[in-house]
Amino acid sequence: MAGSSAEVSMHSDPGGASSAHPAPAFDTWQWLQACHETWQATLAPDEVGGRLRRSRLARLIDTAQRDSPLYARRSPGAHALHDFAPITRAELMQQFDDWATDRRITRRAAEAFVADARCVADAWLGRYLLWTSLGTSGPPGLFVQDAASLAAYDAIDALRLRAADPAQAALGLWGLGRRFAYVGAIDDHHARHASIERLRRVVPAAWAPQVEMFSAREPLPRLAAQLQALQPGVLIADPGCASALARLQLQGALHLRLDELWLAGEPLAAAQRELLHSAFGGTLRHSYGASEFHTIAFECAHGRLHLNADWVILEAVDEHHHPVPDGALSHTALLTNLANLTQPLLRCELCDRIRYVPEPCPCGSTLPVIEVQGRSGTH
Ligand SMILES: [Zn+2]
Numbered sequence: 001m002a003g004s005s006a007e008v009s010m011h012s013d014p015g016g017a018s019s020a021h022p023a024p025a026f027d028t029w030q031w032l033q034a035c036h037e038t039w040q041a042t043l044a045p046d047e048v049g050g051r052l053r054r055s056r057l058a059r060l061i062d063t064a065q066r067d068s069p070l071y072a073r074r075s076p077g078a079h080a081l082h083d084f085a086p087i088t089r090a091e092l093m094q095q096f097d098d099w100a101t102d103r104r105i106t107r108r109a110a111e112a113f114v115a116d117a118r119c120v121a122d123a124w125l126g127r128y129l130l131w132t133s134l135g136t137s138g139p140p141g142l143f144v145q146d147a148a149s150l151a152a153y154d155a156i157d158a159l160r161l162r163a164a165d166p167a168q169a170a171l172g173l174w175g176l177g178r179r180f181a182y183v184g185a186i187d188d189h190h191a192r193h194a195s196i197e198r199l200r201r202v203v204p205a206a207w208a209p210q211v212e213m214f215s216a217r218e219p220l221p222r223l224a225a226q227l228q229a230l231q232p233g234v235l236i237a238d239p240g241c242a243s244a245l246a247r248l249q250l251q252g253a254l255h256l257r258l259d260e261l262w263l264a265g266e267p268l269a270a271a272q273r274e275l276l277h278s279a280f281g282g283t284l285r286h287s288y289g290a291s292e293f294h295t296i297a298f299e300c301a302h303g304r305l306h307l308n309a310d311w312v313i314l315e316a317v318d319e320h321h322h323p324v325p326d327g328a329l330s331h332t333a334l335l336t337n338l339a340n341l342t343q344p345l346l347r348c349e350l351c352d353r354i355r356y357v358p359e360p361c362p363c364g365s366t367l368p369v370i371e372v373q374g375r376s377g378t379h
Pocket of ligand 1: 306361365
C-alpha cells in the first residue's frame with residue numbers, strides 16, 4: 001500500500017484532524033535502490049533474486065546476533081536461518097524491549113505512541129513508522145518499520161502488486177483521476193491505515209488521487225449507502241468486507257460500478273472470488289500480507305499468488321516445524337523479513353496454512369507460487 005500517491009480525506013474522522021507532525025522522511029536513495037533491485041529480481045528471480053535473498057539473509061542474521069539481545073540470547077552462535085528456533089508473535093511481544101536493534105524502542109514508549117490516534121503515520125523516534133496488528137490471530141502486535149523496509153514495500157507495491165497489467169504503471173493506477181474508497185480500520189494505527197496516511201504525507205499533492213476512508217466498523221447498510229453516494233472506481237477492502245458488500249449488490253440493494261477491487265489482508269477463498277466477480281466484475285487485485293511484512297505475495301494476471309522471495313522467506317512446515325514437501329498443505333508458516341534490520345523477524349509463526357504449488361505459472365514468472373488457506377487456529 002505504499003509506493004505511490006494518495007491524498008486521503010477522512011470520511012469519518014474519529015481521531016480529529018491529522019497531526020501536524022511529519023511522517024518518516026522519504027528516503028529517495030533507499031527507494032531507488034529497492035526499486036532497482038526489485039526490478040532486476042523480477043526479471044531474473046532465480047539468479048538475481050536468489051543472490052539478493054542470500055545476501056540480505058546474511059546481513060539480517062549478522063545484525064540480529066549483534067544488536068538484538070532477544071535473538072542473541074535465544075539462539076547464541078546462530079549463523080544460518082535454521083539455527084534460529086521458530087518464534088511466535090506472543091513471545092516477541094513479551095520480550096519486546098530486547099527485540100529491536102535500536103535500544104530506544106520499548107513497549108512502553110510504543111504503546112504510549114499508538115494510544116493517540118491523532119499521530120498515525122507520524123515519525124516515531126524521529127524516523128520510524130509504527131503500526132499495529134488487529135490481533136485476530138494472536139495478541140495485538142507493535143511493528144516498527146525503518147526506511148529500508150518502507151522502501152522495500154514501496155518497490156513491491158509499484159513493480160509487482162499494482163503491475164499485474166504491464167500496460168499500467170503504478171502511478172497510473174493511482175493517478176488517472178480515479179476515485180478510491182478504502183474500507184478498513186481507520187481509527188487506530190493499523191498497518192494499512194498507517195500506510196495510506198504515510199502516502200498522504202510523503203507524496204507531492206499534484207500526483208495525489210482522491211482516497212476516501214470508511215470505517216469497517218460502520219453498520220453495513222450505512223457503509224453501503226456512503227459507498228453508493230461516492231461511486232468509487234476502485235474499492236480497497238479485505239475479502240470479508242468486500243464479500244458482504246457483494247451480497248448486497250447481488251440483492252439489488254447496492255449499485256456500485258467498480259473498475260477494480262483491491263483486496264488484501266485475509267486469504268481469498270475460491271467461493272469469495274466467484275461471489276466478488278459475479279457482483280462487481282472488473283479487475284480483482286489480490287495480495288497476501290501480514291503486519292509482519294506488508295505484501296508477502298502478489299497476484300499475477302493468471303490469478304496465482306507469487307511469493308516476493310527476494311524480500312521474504314516463507315517456510316511451509318508441519319506442527320513440529322519440520323518442512324512439508326512442495327504440493328502439500330502446511331500446518332503453519334514461518335516468516336523471515338529480509339528488509340527490516342531495526343526489528344528483525346526470523347522464522348516468526350504466522351499461523352496460516354500454505355502450499356507451494358509445484359507447477360509453473362502460465363504468466364512465466366518463476367517467483368514461487370503459493371496458496372494460502374487461512375489460519376491454522378493454534379494461536
Ligand atoms: Zn503467475
